[in-house]
Amino acid sequence: xxxxxxxxxxxxxxxxxxxxxxxxxxxxxxxxxxxxxxxxxxxxxxxxxxxxxxxxxxxxxxxxxxxxxxxxxxxxxxxxxxxxxxxxxxxxxxxxxxxxxxxxxxxxxxxxxxxxxxxxxxxxxxxxxxxxxxxxxxxxxxxxxxxxxxxxxxxxxxxxxxxxxxxxxxxxxxxxxxxxxxxxxxxxxxxxxxxxxxxxxxxxxxxxxxxxxxxxxxxxxxxxxxxxxxxxxxxxxxxxxxxxxxxxxxxxxxxxxxxxxxxxxxxxxxxxxxxxxxxxxxxxxxxxxxxxx
Numbered sequence: 001x002x003x004x005x006x007x008x009x010x011x012x013x014x015x016x017x018x019x020x021x022x023x024x025x026x027x028x029x030x031x032x033x034x035x036x037x038x039x040x041x042x043x044x045x046x047x048x049x050x051x052x053x054x055x056x057x058x059x060x061x062x063x064x065x066x067x068x069x070x071x072x073x074x075x076x077x078x079x080x081x082x083x084x085x086x087x088x089x090x091x092x093x094x095x096x097x098x099x100x101x102x103x104x105x106x107x108x109x110x111x112x113x114x115x116x117x118x119x120x121x122x123x124x125x126x127x128x129x130x131x132x133x134x135x136x137x138x139x140x141x142x143x144x145x146x147x148x149x150x151x152x153x154x155x156x157x158x159x160x161x162x163x164x165x166x167x168x169x170x171x172x173x174x175x176x177x178x179x180x181x182x183x184x185x186x187x188x189x190x191x192x193x194x195x196x197x198x199x200x201x202x203x204x205x206x207x208x209x210x211x212x213x214x215x216x217x218x219x220x221x222x223x224x225x226x227x228x229x230x231x232x233x234x235x236x237x238x239x240x241x242x243x244x245x246x247x248x249x250x251x252x253x254x255x256x257x258x259x260x261x262x263x264x265x266x267x268x269x270x271x272x273x274x275x276x277x278x279x280x281x282x283x284x285x286x287x288x289x290x291x292x293x
Contacts, residue, residue: 018258025251035241081175082118088247178241
């Protein structure tokens with residue numbers, strides 16, 4: 001009977017876990033709707049602004065904007081965008097794994113540092129020499145606690161300031177881009193310097209004749225920082241939506257697994273209970289036959 005008690009305890013425990021994962025799935029589904037709406041509204045604007053920026057940059061000399069300067073790569077900063085919480089499958093680990101691969105491959109031998117936007121990345125790098133928060137007034141890893149354009153702008157301005165001063169030769173964003181509730185695409189996106197349009201599109205972009213008002217310098221002064229702020233904000237919104245989608249999927253699978261486990265435990269319980277009853281009946285029959293003898 002001790003075995004039956006143990007199985008009953010496990011059934012109760014798994015049912016409790018199933019209720020928790022089911023509730024988390026519903027919460028993530030509700031948050032996903034808001035996050036999906038936000039990134040859906042932001043993405044077309046960000047893409048068009050980035051297209052204009054690339055086209056304008058292609059028509060200018062690199063010396064006209066410090067943010068377009070291509071330098072010899074010595075100091076590289078990765079911006080690791082993860083979530084604040086776990087229970088979302090391989091969402092965070094994919095970002096960390098991608099950064100490790102880049103450090104061992106394309107950026108091997110360079111002076112690499114990592115800025116963590118998200119507590120999971122911060123927890124992973126905080127005790128390593130790679131971690132950096134130098135120059136940021138507030139702790140940037142808590143950005144998802146209050147994800148607003150104003151807070152993101154402060155981080156973006158500091159990144160632009162550090163790049164312009166020559167502290168970093170290249171800044172790369174690594175994050176999960178939201179595609180749908182079940183699919184997140186890992187992105188490695190160059191943030192600075194500003195990427196000129198691809199050679200294939202250069203011919204078409206060169207045909208665009210921009211009229212600069214009031215002048216080219218002021219356009220660069222206004223457009224480039226705004227575009228970079230929007231680019232970082234879009235990446236964070238993408239990551240937030242992808243996080244909720246990944247967590248909803250993970251909790252859905254966990255709930256299904258818990259249901260399957262409960263069925264198996266109940267089957268095991270019924271078999272054990274039937275065996276125990278059969279054993280008791282055999283004992284009673286054997287006792288009755290002994291009394292007859």
